[in-house]
Amino acid sequence: MIPLPLRDDDASKLDLVLGQVHRLLDADGQVLARDLLPRATLTLRRDGGFFHPMPGDNWTDATYEAVLTVAPALVTEFTPAVTELIWQHLATVLKRLQRGDVFSLVVEAALLPLPPVPQNWRQVAATPPATNQARRERAAGEGYPTLDGLVFSSRAELVVYQILCEIQRDSPPQRSIAILPLPSAKLRDAGVRSPDFTVLGNSRVVVIEVDGPHHYGRTRKADDEDRDRHWSRCGVPTIRIAHEQTKDPASLKERLREDLLRALVPSR
DSSP: OOOSOOOTTOHHHHHHHHHHHHHHHHHTTOHHHHHHGGGOEEEEEEOTTOOOOOTTOOOOTTOEEEEEEEOGGGGGGSOHHHHHHHHHHHHHHHHHTTOTTEEEEEEEEOOOOOOOOOTTHHHHHHSOOOOSTTHHHHHHOSOSOEETTEEOSSHHHHHHHHHHHHHHHHSOGGGOOEEEESOOEEETTTEEEOOSEEEEETTEEEEEEEEOGGGGSHHHHHHHHHHHHHHHHTTOOEEEEEGGGGGOHHHHHHHHHHHHHHHHSOOO
């Protein structure tokens, strides 16, 4: 029971009113409307003297409206049909609680809190945001190729990215892939490493490295094998592409499509 009177500022009582409406909707099997109410707040306010000049409507400047305040993203969930359904039950509860002066229900978006602002906000605004994508290239400044807001360490990597995007577009939605260029990852015994590409798909992951001319030296080749070994310990295979192969995108696309299929959808 909700003790009377039910005043406009009785927030705790109004919350119980909303709970009663929730129970009524549940009893009627109105699942959609029921599940929206726990994320709403109920208040009562004067309707501002909004008057409908219709005989017998009893609408005066002393009447009230019920207001459901919800997160902005939820407003569209309260369709006219859902709002009317809620109002039918809410009006019944309010009349039982001697609030027959409430004549309508409106749904409004809650005001988002203003963001905190430091005293040095101008300095903060001028500082590039931290990112783990292409961290070394971004730290070095301009001069690296970019596309889709992403940075690449070479033109060859950019070509590989464009080919991967083509494969992504060609794939059916249920076989979609995600492409992560130059992400940073903390490995157990190798510090922080940034593979040229990480590709996700079919609940699996594969690393792609684009080897430039400097990768063919004996020392660098050993380092590459060491990098591959660290990823292998994580259960992640590595696909290596020579930079010369990027000069023939059509051929490289077919090779990448085959390699990705083998890595992400292995045969049983």
